[in-house]
Amino acid sequence: MSNWKNLNELSSYQKLANEEKRVDLKSVMAGESGADRMKKYSIPMAQGLTYNYAAKAVDDEVLADLCELAKEAELAEKFKELYNGAVINTGENRLVLHHLTRGQLGNDVVADDVNKRTFYKEQQDKIASFADKVHAGEIVNEKGEKFTTVVQIGIGGSDLGPRAMYLALENWAKVNNTFKMDAKFISNVDPDDAASVLASVDLEHSMFILVSKSGTTLETLTNESFVKDALKGAGLNPAKHMIAVTSETSPLADSDDYLDAFFMDDYIGGRYSSTSAVGGAVLSLAFGPEVFEKFLQGAAEGDKCSASENPMENAAMLDALIGVYERNILDYPATAVLPYSQALSRFPAHLQQADMESNGKSVNRFGEEINYKTGPVIFGEPGTNGQHSFYQLLHQGTDIVPLQFVGFKNSQMSKDVVIQDSTSQAKLCANVAAQIVAFACGKDDENKNKNFEGGRPSSIIIGDKLTPEALGALLSHFENKIMFQGFLWNVNSFDQEGVQLGKVLAKKVLAHETDGALKVLSDMFDI
Template sequence: MEWKNFDQLESLRLFAETKPMDLKETLDSAAGATRVETCHVPMAAGLDYNYAAKAVDQKILLALVKLAEEAQLADKYRALYNGAMMNTGEQRLVLHQLTRGQLGDDVVVDGVNKRDFYRKEQERIADFANQVHRGQISNEKGEKFTSVVQIGIGGSDLGPRAMYLALEGWAKTNQSFQMDAHFISNVDPDDATAVLSGIDVAHAIFILVSKSGTTLETLTNQAFVMDALRKEGLEPARHMIAVTSETSPLAHSDDFLTAFYMDDFIGGRYSSTSGVGGAVLSLAFGPEIFDRFLQGAHAEDLLAKETDPMKNPDMLDALIGVYERNILGYPSTAVLPYSQALSRFPAHLQQLDMESNGKSVNRDGQPVDYPTGPVIFGEPGTNGQHSFYQLLHQGTDIIPLQFVGFKRSQRANDVTIEGSSSQQKLDANVAAQIVAFACGKEDENRNKNFKGGRPSSIIVGEELTPEALGALLAHFENKIMFQGFVWNLNSFDQEGVQLGKTLARKVLSGQTQGVLTAYSRLLGL
């Protein structure tokens, strides 16, 4: 394999021979409907990636295919899942795909088969969750736990929280719901107080998630929760488990009922399919539902192995994103799920994308001279339509859009008003927004004029099931990975979050001077 900076790729010259596609003219033409029917790539779990409203014609797509070949995207993915050292900053393997299934060769580190290790931890979590559900593991009075609370921050919170909310309604409709789940992440004491005041602490089991066992916010919240348990006359160790690394201070602590393990080859933001997501989701919905979620993710990972970008939805989405970022110069991307269940999915993708590809140096630490990861933001439709869509439709920046929509709701509850159901109204809004963004509307009144030409894609599914959620998550993880390969980045470390943490510890220890001392005093420290 050869690693080149993006601006050194010979295939870039092909884009100089193309001209931007007129999206408005194309979709407004007689061929527009045919384009919607043909410009799509099947995903796993019945999902479908449709790029008809992206400003890419056959000539641009051909250039993107050549770009993928020269950047060796398929080869680099193969190297990653076969155990190559892809995290160059921390000198680590990258194995989150292995938490949900085998993609290639056995990956053995220090005599340990990592797939067997991840499978064993999943089985341990499943056994623990089943014992909790049967009441074999209970509180001090022998009573069942009725709720679970995850304590973690960043990847230990955003992904698992988004996945729980995504499946909560489905599980309740399909008689798979076992326990309410809650999350404490912010070191702001109001966060922990709000959660603890809203649950029955005596019947709650807490999951402390920290790979290193040293995360300041998480350990502070652990102490907060332990104090609350003691005030209720409860022994904290009877109510807490840990998800951590085998070498962390939490691994064999008497403060926990038990500990489940992950390793340094699973990055926090990629950890929803490890024990970080597995413990809370298995307790909330049952291990079999978590396993179905993993199956959907693995099926999408298998599709990502396809070498032809036109048959690989994750790679194609990544390449179109690179075209929009680097050739067309669009600085942001909006993720717009038309599903209330995905209310926190954009927040998870915000971390996943911006922490992975928010880099200005390449994988060897050398500065790059081209734009890399875009700003990611989003909100569920239709709420977003009444919020920031004004800027998306008529603002000075063109912002590519990624819609997600489903044909059926998760809950068997709807109402028909004015001849259409709520779900039909929701889906009608998705279709209308895609066309409105792409085609616009001419009006002599400039306030009411819509230029159009605003590109979007949509991932469509029948229903948001565990398998569909797993495929959706893996799609975006793989998209971000492929973009990092194109840009020659290390998408698997996050040094940008460390400086603030280090300075915060100096403030708390009183080891400050100059402007840091001034700001500390301003905040009453």
């Protein structure tokens, strides 16, 4: 079994912390030195993606130290233990099995007397069969007509990941003639969310997916009631329009209120559930099971790359190591995720949850307080929109914020126009290339208002085109990066106690069991 130690107890970390030399990014990225770095500091990823970290403030010496850190922290061994079924989620005494939803990395994993890979594959096959019947008109509405829209009802990981993946593949599916059904999402308990979505769909031809592992999530059940009232108001039977994604022990599992139920379990956290039935149902209905299978294949290939013991051949592990170096040695407070792809418009929002809910911890995996910084603030927007928003602070603000760019050589829809001797796609790619160099090298100017200090680190993941396979590989990269960083910080990346307290107090407000400031706030809202 691996040794779990706090980051500051590792001698390789102390070595990094005590080194006085720091890489002058502005200098090493200038001229031919920069050209050499761009060619050298690059790692191939799954599905033809490439991770390039030339514009990070590292050199061969720092990289060697980071490799020592990876070895001492036993990152590869801990990942191996995870995918072979060790109880990595110590807070809830659970296995962590989201990798098994897309493939078998190691030994068979048996939990609750069930082969879990077999279980996840059975659910995937069951969803595929259901989706095929819906598309073929074998499962229809009360008038015998096909469903044309699917609406997912869920919150947190039941919404953010699946919504981001749907938007990422929507245009690709339309171009490649695999688009089957429109998908919408209801997440916020704010009634305006559900009302707006319901007003935008044809209820008679809409299928609703209720996603709740426990079957007790307040926001989700509230929105389910909202939807059921709307269906009844339109003279429709909700049981003929709804399916459930839940656990086998949930009250939703064997209910006559749903056309069918598909199962997940406690070994897959919500923010890691896009490759489970949580994402599988909506993506298979929207695009067809074959597209979802391609997405899983990309994620499985990404996982295999992440299992490499050598950080210099393992993009997710190296990305994690550099991120910890930036957070704990260089003291950078945040990371911006900047996809230069409109299809990835909600991908940063998904990563906000995946990263900040996983590694936003101040105690280690044993419940002991730690005295070093853990997860950074994650934020982002697609380029080039972000350039006209918060890039001002990124370029000239008082904090240095590391940047993670994502870009593709070709667009999904292959429709473009030439204006001023270049296409829109060429302009998009030109902008991301320019930003990487601009952030790293800056610009000297006697007018301090126009002076750019440079030295702002970034990396880029670049690919040919955003396909289902590439999306799966991209998702795997970031999920595994988060995991490796949690290992380094010695935190439990797979529980989320921080979301519970607010829920408990909200229930007290609704039950009118309040006093002090909470009562005053409740009265202000006339609750």
